[in-house]
Amino acid sequence: MTEYFSLADSDVIGFDLDHTLCRYHLKETSRLIYESFARYLVEHKGYDKDLLNLTPATWDFCFKGLVVDLEDGNLVKLAEDGTVLRATHGTNDLSTEDIIKHYGPKREWGHFNSLNTTFTRSAKYYFYDNYFDLPGALLCGRVVDMLHKRGNEVNSDFWKDMVAAIDHNYKTSAFKEDAGTYFPSMKRDPGRYLQPCSDSVKTWLRSMKSAGKVLLLITSSHSDYCRLICEHILGKDFEELFEVIITNALKPGFFSLVPEQRPFRTLVNDVEESEGLPSLDKPGWYSQGNWPHLHELLKTMTGKPEPKVVYFGDSMRSDMFPASSFGKWETVMIVEEMEGEGVPKSDAAKCNEAQVEPLEKKGKFEEQGMKAPSDVSQQWGSYFVDSQGSGGGGEESQKLTWCCHCIHKYSTMAIPSVEHIADLPLDYKFPRFSPDKPCTTGYYPRPPDSLLKRCESLS
DSSP: OOSEEOGGGOSEEEEOTBTTTBEEOHHHHHHHHHHHHHHHHHHHHOOOGGGGOOOGGGGGGOOTTOEEETTTTEEEEEBTTSBEEEEEETTEEOOHHHHHHHHTTTTBOTTHHHHHHHOOOOSSEEEOOSTTTTHHHHHHHHHHHHHHHTTOOOOTHHHHHHHHHHHHHHSTTHHHHTOSSHHHHHHHOHHHHEEOOOHHHHHHHHHHHHTTOEEEEEOSSOHHHHHHHHHHHHOTTGGGGOSEEEESOOTTHHHHSOGGGSOEEOEETTEEOSSOOSSOOSOEEEEEOOHHHHHHHHHHHHTOSSOOEEEEESOIIIIIHHHHHTSOOEEEEEOGGGGGGTOOOOHHHHHHHHHSOOGGGSHHHHHTTOOOTTSOBTTTBOSSEEEEOOSSSOOOEEEEBHHHHHHHHHOSEEESOGGGTTTSOTTOOEEOOOTTSOTTTTBSSOOOHHHHHHHHHHO
């Protein structure tokens, strides 16, 4: 494998939609998602109304990469070896002594092997790895706090209500039915939540198409929501940019399940045809589907027996791990947390932010300093590196987080946004992640601060 990676070498360039091609205004969207879930618990499940009251400081708890232990209500941040770096019970920090009491002197989290090797869902834990469900981590913590306050036992029953809240707001039919809080709000005022793509990104997509690349869009969002987003961020003619659009792709199963289990379906007025397709024989807009049938179509479209595919995504579980492990695709991970650690925002993103809203509409959350979920958290520390004390007042060692380790293992490279590379020539050579290279190699335009500091301290 070469040391460098270039988009010019690929035949097919694929994109996830949410938080990859489409950037959201994270603070606004996070508040909306939290409210959507919490409102359901209060109105449909009889939970305390206090769940709806948040202060800006509360948002510091919202941190990507946490795992909630459904059996005891703990949330944990893991090191690359599966040991517990930090943990809370509900939203309250566990001390080093508490962590050792729960997880033993070696601080080993019991389900690490299953999460680390397969990323599969479990009845025992839930991994928060994308911004779409991340506010649920804060809600989980607050529900556990509330159960304690009432003197109720914490067990995995509360999770059934959380799942119902997610389903109520995000189910396939919710957009059309105006059900829940999320989609009605999004339809009413998309500009409040979605950042339009810059002209440089639109030009970049067209230039790849002109260079003969096949462009794909693969999203787990349903077709109606996908259309709303794409029209807002790319314009009404967005379909001309992509040869193949796949919605309701149900990743990661899209990559890992055999074709018989989930065939492609055609859509009529955003409704899936009941009869699945035996194979894909032409480009177009499809629903559900599987990687092997797509792979056959790409062979035909590119005229190559093994087309080279690059895939951009933001979720380790849904995008990076399955696309690299099963699809053997090159993967570019969007890691917005890089911007929270010294990596400058792209000019287009700064310009976008300036145009978002007049100041008087920004509301008091902004003034009082709500943390964006991609920024470093006071309570949880850095997304990439953390220190782990030995407990006896001994030396603290700097460890890579499990999330950071996974970025290096399953991604070809990592960037804070597509805006950061849209102005570069297609044949630009990016250094790729490699086990033989320092762990700072593979981040563009530069590594996050905490990784640079760790490398300096090791050298």
